[in-house]
Amino acid sequence: MKITRFMFRFFCTLLIPAALYTLSPAVAAAPPATLEVTGYAETQIVPDTAYISIGMETAAPTVSIAQTRNNRDIQKIRTALQHAGIAPEDIKTTDFYVSPNYDSKNDTIISYTVTHMLRLKIHDLQRLSALLDTIAHYAPNKIQDLTFVGEHIEGTERQLLQQAVQNGRNTAEITAAAAGKRLGDIKEITIPAAPSYRGTVRSVNLTAATPVAIGTATVRRQVHLVFYLQ
Numbered sequence: 001m002k003i004t005r006f007m008f009r010f011f012c013t014l015l016i017p018a019a020l021y022t023l024s025p026a027v028a029a030a031p032p033a034t035l036e037v038t039g040y041a042e043t044q045i046v047p048d049t050a051y052i053s054i055g056m057e058t059a060a061p062t063v064s065i066a067q068t069r070n071n072r073d074i075q076k077i078r079t080a081l082q083h084a085g086i087a088p089e090d091i092k093t094t095d096f097y098v099s100p101n102y103d104s105k106n107d108t109i110i111s112y113t114v115t116h117m118l119r120l121k122i123h124d125l126q127r128l129s130a131l132l133d134t135i136a137h138y139a140p141n142k143i144q145d146l147t148f149v150g151e152h153i154e155g156t157e158r159q160l161l162q163q164a165v166q167n168g169r170n171t172a173e174i175t176a177a178a179a180g181k182r183l184g185d186i187k188e189i190t191i192p193a194a195p196s197y198r199g200t201v202r203s204v205n206l207t208a209a210t211p212v213a214i215g216t217a218t219v220r221r222q223v224h225l226v227f228y229l230q
Contacts, residue, residue, distance in 0.1 A: 032229070034187055035172055035176055035181075036226045036227075037224075038222055038225070039166070039222065040167055040220065040221070040222050041161075041162075041163035041222075042160070043218070044216045044218055045153055045218075046150075046214070046216055047149055048123075048152050049122065049125075049150070050121075050125055050146060050147065050149075051120065052119075052132075052144070052146045053118065053119050053120070054135055054140040054143050054144070055116055056073045056077070057115050057142055058114050060111060060112060061111050063098055063114070066114040069114075070114040070115075070116050073138075073140075077140060078118075081120065081131070085127060085131070086131065090120060090122070090123070092119050093116065093117065095115065095116070098114050098115075115142070125214055148217055150217060157219075161221050164222055165223055165225070168225040181229040182229070182230040183230070184227060184229055185228050186225060186227055186228075188224075189223060189225055189226075195221050
């Protein structure tokens with residue numbers, strides 16, 4: 001039989017896709033199914049450290065005068081706090097800025113306000129009331145909330161982490177069983193950098209003989225787990 005040019009082209013057209021199919025790699029298998037859950041654990045602790053932010057706002061006709069007066073008042077507070085037992089490294093400046101003050105028409109600067117904020121770290125909570133009275137005596141005009149935290153709870157954090165992982169695994173096992181699957185190995189674990197605290201902030205009215213009820217704080221740990229399913 002005589003093969004025409006048309007028949008040859010048609011035959012080649014059929015062969016080329018078949019050859020490509022034969023040479024192509026096998027289709028990749030579908031990725032294994034996974035299940036992602038979050039495990040939680042929390043407990044109550046008695047805080048061992050307190051933080052409080054205080055500061056001075058000083059207004060004056062010029063920046064120089066406002067800053068000089070502000071520095072004088074802040075230095076008095078620093079000295080008094082150190083005499084009361086707070087170490088210099090536990091008295092840190094967290095904010096310092098100058099703001100212009102305008103007249104009622106808001107187009108002319110009439111004075112400047114210098115704001116200097118300090119963050120105090122208090123280790124001995126038994127002396128907290130006395131320290132607050134010292135702060136009140138020097139009358140800083142910016143006082144923010146008092147915060148209680150636990151900074152020496154490494155053992156508690158480890159226990160919470162273990163409990164959070166077990167909580168996540170339990171949740172994953174129940175979920176997998178409900179879906180007709182079995183839980184496989186752990187693919188991935190993600191742990192937030194630090195535990196979270198709840199109920200550790202309260203307002204304090206700095207008056208004479210300030211009473212402070214420290215109470216407790218809730219510490220929570222969580223982990224994100226990814227399991228393979230079988």
